[in-house]
């Protein structure tokens with residue numbers, strides 16, 4: 497029997513797992529997907545929001561501002577790329593100017609530091625590729641960017657280093673209580689725990705129903721994105737927003753931590769929670785929206801498009817509460833959820849403690865996690881040394897991102913290592929470049945088959961059944 501079971505290994509579940517791993521507890525994370533961060537976390541804007549957007553007094557506002565302040569330190573500890581690039585909310589007319597004034601005041605109330613309203617000249621001096629009809633902007637110097645799935649993987653690895661167990665490809669079918677024990681029936685058998693955390697993302701409403709908590713629904717809200725080649729990654733250096741609407745923060749244009757540029761998302765409510773297809777209309781909307789803010793977005797520079805699904809709660813705010821004794825919901829964590837998750841984690845742990853979970857600090861807690869250095873990022877001396885020991889570092893597999901066989905093998909062999917083509921891609925970027933895996937994918941498949949000791953036909957793109965050589969991958 498575990499002390500705590502966490503359902504969900506997205507950014508919320510992995511943040512909570514890492515926080516729990518500071519204490520002498522037995523903890524298990526149960527995830528239905530085959531990898532960490534395979535739900536809303538994987539297709540996400542990757543923005544660390546400053547905190548002026550969420551309404552005063554909400555959980556979103558509180559945890560956004562707290563999270564934004566914690567981010568740099570956590571990314572340093574876990575060796576995850578993070579960049580405080582700042583953000584602008586553009587105004588194009590008087591209505592927009594009034595709107596950014598409201599956001600400015602809200603930001604001050606929420607406790608956001610270094611906020612400023614700037615005029616057209618300042619906007620264009622900071623970002624020369626903004627459209628000329630801009631009239632001003634809200635400038636948030638504390639806005640930042642991060643790689644959401646790399647952070648979730650790092651949090652999971654660090655939790656795992658500190659003893660947390662991960663059950664991947666394990667779907668929760670039913671949860672109920674016998675006396676004070678949670679009985680969690682899964683696709684891989686029964687798990688028992690004394691405490692339970694619901695961080696099930698898009699499916700957190702179903703888990704809450706099983707726990708008998710006050711009813712809420714998660715409404716899946718699609719967001720389509722276009723990712724641009726690194727050659728145009730410098731069109732803007734800050735994250736560029738328009739004034740938000742009741743559909744969300746609108747379409748943004750932002751660099752990524754790896755030097756690409758993305759435009760998106762739109763916002764379309766859907767019935768299904770698993771439809772990540774992209775549509776021509778959606779991508780046109782995204783490009784039109786981005787071009788409203790920024791000059792020079794050429795569709796020919798798009799290297800891929802994708803859809804993410806927000807876990808939007810029908811309550812209007814994050815649902816962080818106690819559905820039944822000894823359980824905590826961390827649900828409905830839509831934007832600014834990526835930013836907020838690192839601050840939600842200690843709060844969730846404090847709610848467990850209030851219900852009787854004893855927290856005794858581990859003496860040997862390992863606070864830092866080191867990622868494997870990619871060959872491309874090594875110094876000449878490091879390259880020589882690693883090559884003399886391991887010739888696999890001399891074989892380039894992904895030509896776009898210059899990723900070697902040694903890098904890929906090490907991503908597979910790490911704790912909670914890659915088990916699929918997408919798993920490799922998210923850990924070391926093989927397949928993330930201009931050709932989107934056209935060249936390297938067959939080689940990555942060969943390496944996975946060899947390292948996992950499985951036939952080529954069993955290598956998966958991502959989840960169970962997505963056999964990359966024979967099956968449907970989308």
Ligand SMILES: O=P(O)(O)OC[C@H](O)CO
Nearest residue numbers: 541543743744745746831
């Ligand atoms: O449209 P929103 O408000 O869900 O925000 C989406 C943003 O890209 C969040 O980072």
